[in-house]
Amino acid sequence: MKLYGAPNPAPNPRRVRIFLAEKGVSIPETFVDMRKREHKAPAFREKNPAGQIPLLELDDGRVLSETVAICRYLESLHPDPPMFGRDPFESAEIEMWIRRVELMMMVPVGMFWRHAHPFTASLLTQYKDFGESNRERTAEAMTWFDRQLQDRPFIAGEAYTMADICALTTVDFADFIGLPIPETAETLRGWHARVTARPSAKA
Ligand SMILES: N[C@@H](CCC(=O)N[C@@H](CS)C(=O)NCC(=O)O)C(=O)O
Numbered sequence: 773m774k775l776y777g778a779p780n781p782a783p784n785p786r787r788v789r790i791f792l793a794e795k796g797v798s799i800p801e802t803f804v805d806m807r808k809r810e811h812k813a814p815a816f817r818e819k820n821p822a823g824q825i826p827l828l829e830l831d832d833g834r835v836l837s838e839t840v841a842i843c844r845y846l847e848s849l850h851p852d853p854p855m856f857g858r859d860p861f862e863s864a865e866i867e868m869w870i871r872r873v874e875l876m877m878m879v880p881v882g883m884f885w886r887h888a889h890p891f892t893a894s895l896l897t898q899y900k901d902f903g904e905s906n907r908e909r910t911a912e913a914m915t916w917f918d919r920q921l922q923d924r925p926f927i928a929g930e931a932y933t934m935a936d937i938c939a940l941t942t943v944d945f946a947d948f949i950g951l952p953i954p955e956t957a958e959t960l961r962g963w964h965a966r967v968t969a970r971p972s973a974k975a
Contacts, residue, residue, distance in 0.1 A: 775801040776819070776827040781948045782806070783878075783941035784839045785826040789975035790937045791843045795850045799828075840870055843934055855934045862928075869928040869935035873942060876916065880909035881946045889949050910951045914943070918957035925966065932967065940967045 777785030785801070792799060804810045804825050812823045820827050820837040828836045828845070836842050847856050857863035886892050887903025917939065921927070927935040943953060943964055953960050967973060 773799050773831060774829045775799050776804050776816070776829070777801045777825050778803055778806050781945050782825070783945040784824070786941045786944075786975065787839045787937050788826050788828075788842055788846075790941070790972045791846065791855060791934065793972035793975040794853065794855060794932075794937075794970075795846070797846070797850050840934065840938070843937075854931075855937070857928075857933065866928045866933045866935050869933075870938050873917075873927070873935060873938040877910065877913040877939070877946075878942045880906040880913060881942055881949070881951060884910060884951060885945075885949050891949075907951060910946055911954050914946075914953055914957050914960055918954075918960040921959045921963050926963070932970070936963075936967050940964070940973065 775785070775788060777788065780786050789801070804816065806825075810816060811820075811825055816827075817823050819829065819835045822837060824837060826837070826839055826842060828842045830836075836845055844856060847854070857866050884903055884906035886896060887898045888900055888906065889903070892898070917927070924930065926932050927939050943960075947953070953964060
């Protein structure tokens, strides 16, 4: 198997690396040069028509993209320690939290990145006001997650899961582009310190 990814702070390839580090599994990774737009080149689009990374290529040539789908496949090959729950209810609960992280937090972070950040200015027509409006949406989402974490150590409950990996990479990328965790979100800050202290966070 082979992964196509990119170095940090690209959040999605990092999710797969953290996931693998938690499992103690290593898969060779080729970095796609996003500045040279290699992920949009025809050869790469043949593997993933969406022109995005990460991508997992199996030895028989089959490919999977979409970070969570890749990790779900790897989870079935390497079930321990479980990152998607231990029973059907936990698995669905973790899915619920992953969707909340992606839709409530990653969407405004991504929109700020595309529409307000100078690094992406040459890639599309930016709607700056819309982009900037996502600064507040992101802070609101982080504040919402801060409240949810009041009664549990990790995003989906008592155990560290894929939902934490998705949230950590989102929060770190948000910080990189100028959207830090609000000062008032102390519980989210505590969670962030806890998950950052895990060796896998360096992946
Ligand atoms: N929904 C995809 C998102 C992947 C994604 O947005 N990857 C970024 C790099 S972190 C990318 O390829 N961006 C280029 C683009 O979207 O055109 C996933 O979960 O894997």
